[in-house]
Amino acid sequence: MATDRNGLTVLTVDECLRLLTSHVPRVGRIAFVPDGRPVILPVNYLFHEGSVVFRSDPGSKMAAASACEHVAFEVDAIDPTWEEGWSVLVQGRGEQVTDPEELEHLEALPLRPWAPGAKAAYVRISSTQISGRRIE
């Protein structure tokens, strides 16, 4: 396994894709820069057809990510006992899904936010770069 200059194991893209698809609970964090200052917010997500997908309410802080050219998404798992863990980072563009056919398709997926609110808007992060690291 390759390691980076900090001694962390570098995950292959295939491994990152596997973790993005299979890891539960499906809670990650998004970061974007709405006003020059980055924010990080937890989000219920699905990784579907190469994109991170999440739901939001119009006008919410989360919804602002749908208009951001540069969005980051991260998911990780941490084992405090062994002091191990991994994280996967997806970088890409945020965009609200508006195509009716695609929306119908997404609405059929098991993507149900824990937070209250209708969250009828679907936001996609089209990944341009996927990377991951593991401490072991």
Next chain:
Amino acid sequence: MATDRNGLTVLTVDECLRLLTSHVPRVGRIAFVPDGRPVILPVNYLFHEGSVVFRSDPGSKMAAASACEHVAFEVDAIDPTWEEGWSVLVQGRGEQVTDPEELEHLEALPLRPWAPGAKAAYVRISSTQISGRRIE
């Protein structure tokens, strides 16, 4: 308890400070924007005297946060069974601690990164804004 427009409970600053100080494991995530595109990285941290403190190796991706005017730090806890959780967001400026007296003080703290490497550099995020939300 106050709720925001998305129905999430708004944590008071006191509650955020309590969670930042007491939550274990002491693993959070930092976001910064090294080249116009945000990144999110997990990090072992301490919250000490009003600042998030973490260690890094010179030249590492993490070390880049020490030169960022705008850095975000997030810590959360998630309960998949009850679909509840909270998150606290710290926004501030990243800076490497260079004062010898302060460094000596920080080196005595129980801040030990899980990742390999000496991680002799101490980075502080001086918080300018602290906010938090809870889903319950």
